[in-house]
Amino acid sequence: SYALTQPPSVSVAPGETARITCGGFNIGSDLVQWYQQKPGQAPVLVIHSDKDRPSGTPERISGSKSGNTATLSISRVEAGDEADYYCQVWDSSSDRRVFGPGTRVTVL
């Protein structure tokens, strides 16, 4: 079955850049979304279609993809960026909606 992999945690100092990867055997053929979930809150869509920002997502947050790995980058990290981040794809060939296991970003 289609599975996505993410590092369990990423730690970054304020002002630096956090990079979160999302791997999957067929991710190059599927569009990737990223969601941010702060403690006690519902997830929020921050990137869709690999790299597009919904209104409300700051330009510091960007998405990219190369081969079978998608990356969410958060530049000039702030304390408010501490959250769990999930990648997600829709595998249209099997009609499966798959989430990655999530990455906890900690600001040092």
Next chain:
Amino acid sequence: EGQLVESGGGLVQPGGSLRLSCAASGFTFRRHAMYWIRQGPGKGLEWVSGITWNGVVMGYADSVKGRFTISRDNAKDSVYLQMNSLRPEDTASYYCVKDLLTITVANVFDVWGRGTVVTVSS
């Protein structure tokens, strides 16, 4: 952008049933596919079910197929999840979620409710 408000969660015994409701506002509900996504305590996100804008096509995760039924009422701007034969592993926060696109099913989840908690325990 819109708002979604879930209701209907609670404590239920294994084998029991619950019906979740989701009231939508602030967007043209009838033009968007809708979904239920759940998150077990301390766990990640799991897509549960989805329904097209017109209610014609529904989809379910393997883990709930045959037990859960999604439906919608476009006249009431509401979507529902009937959950039968509940199991302890169904314990989770259940989120009502809107698709980003109109008519087309994109499976991009752009508006989320705050969730309703379902606990299955004896």
